[in-house]
Amino acid sequence: MKILTKEEKQAHISHVLAEGAKGIAYGGVVAFGLFSYLKHRHPLRFKKMNASVKSAIMIMPTIGVAAFFADQGSWEFDKMMHQSEYQEAKLLEEFRQWNNMSMSDKIFTSLNSNKYPIIISAWAASLYGSWVLVNKDKIMTTAQKAVQARMYAQGITIILLLGTIVLSMRDAEIKKSQPAPMPEWKKVLLQQEEADKRALEEFRLKKEAEKAAAAAAAAATTVTAKQD
Numbered sequence: 001m002k003i004l005t006k007e008e009k010q011a012h013i014s015h016v017l018a019e020g021a022k023g024i025a026y027g028g029v030v031a032f033g034l035f036s037y038l039k040h041r042h043p044l045r046f047k048k049m050n051a052s053v054k055s056a057i058m059i060m061p062t063i064g065v066a067a068f069f070a071d072q073g074s075w076e077f078d079k080m081m082h083q084s085e086y087q088e089a090k091l092l093e094e095f096r097q098w099n100n101m102s103m104s105d106k107i108f109t110s111l112n113s114n115k116y117p118i119i120i121s122a123w124a125a126s127l128y129g130s131w132v133l134v135n136k137d138k139i140m141t142t143a144q145k146a147v148q149a150r151m152y153a154q155g156i157t158i159i160l161l162l163g164t165i166v167l168s169m170r171d172a173e174i175k176k177s178q179p180a181p182m183p184e185w186k187k188v189l190l191q192q193e194e195a196d197k198r199a200l201e202e203f204r205l206k207k208e209a210e211k212a213a214a215a216a217a218a219a220a221t222t223v224t225a226k227q228d
Contacts, residue, residue, distance in 0.1 A: 019073025027065030126156035
């Protein structure tokens, strides 16, 4: 059984927390959708619910999805770590680079890594929010409301696209400030050399142990012969 190093434990915790944070975000969206559905589609039943039930509607899906993502993240990390020595070294190297980043760089990197789910979710939320906002107007017709909601959604979409460009530019700056990564083929060669050195060292130690055992056996035989 392999004993984990402190760095491996920290990398595992960091990965689990990151996946748990994703779960909180997704679970929050699910909880909000369920809460809104019950509030608008079943208003009478919703009004009869006490504060504890309403709180549970928001909290339970969030916690459940977060726990699932964290557990899945732990399993995925263990799987990646035990695939090969190369994969293990690669994960630990990524963890070291992450630790060396400033907090602002970590935030921008995380946002850039998850920008497409964020953009799609924000776009869908903007469509829904625009329609809810416009639908409150009792004067406009349904067609006018649809046009107005689409205008709001288009404006928000442009803002999201600009945000995507800013994130990509910032991510490029972060990568430019970091040292150039070693080519993968060179990493593989270095790791193979280290593995060969370890194998040779183990072979040498084994031979020395065999020689020592043979010498001890010969000495014991000599002593026995003298005694006879």
